[in-house]
Amino acid sequence: MELQQKIELIKNNTAVAMLAPTFAIDFKYPNIIGMLRALGFEEVTELTFGAKMVNWAYENYIKDNPSQELFISTPCPTVVAFIKNQYPEFTKYLMPIVSPMVAMAKIYKKFNPNCKIIFISPCFAKETLEAPKHEEIDAVINLKDLKQIFEKNGIKEENFNGNYYFDSLISEYTKIYPISGGLAATSHIQKFFKEGEILVTDGIENIKKALEEIKSGSKLYKFLDLLNCNGGCIGGPAINHQDFSIDERKKIIFEYTHRSSEDTMGSHRGKIEDAQDINLITEF
């Protein structure tokens, strides 16, 4: 879909902007919420509650499959494609659970079936590899394009210094999901594994190394939390601030996590009861 078509989609529908927490590397919070509303979005949310539900689904899946020898996380479509293409013998270990992006879109559409979900993404793979397989995602706008759209429409950060609130279903502790290891840290999967059985890693070379170690039998990992980009999604190629180091980006995400306190979350915090009836299973 061309950028102009995406703008039309926003203007002519009940459009919901669904932000990946990586937005905080490029845009100020809460200004971004006002800026997106000025662009025509009716509602603005994060995908963090989707991440919370993904954690819940991971926990259930591992509990229900106690004899499976290895589990591989699947929020990153590049990792999924890499394993399917380069290490097909590991495909059976890919967790058959949708990503936080898809989970949150499904949840949102349960409550607002006629809305259009536009995901704001730190990478291109979400749009090219993953979104086309899930009808719940109506469009993806990456952070580089979003910056250009704001510039073209004269929407400036400094004009949105008020108190803006996310519209619905937020989870504060999963805001660290885009940092490598965020999934393993925020889910409750540790209880299923012994020390040393969970590996968190990022970058294709490290992922290759881990898979080779498992193949050779030199490592007995049971859960792999993998993200393609250096440092996790905070290293995504569509982030405007490629000049920031990974440590600087991490710091921004941690600061943002701490800023999102009770008063801005309010009654919008998502609870498992809101979404436990939604099917989060997928196939790879």
Ligand code: SF4
């Ligand atoms: S790790 Fe990189 S490629 Fe994978 S989902 Fe995150 S930003 Fe996209």
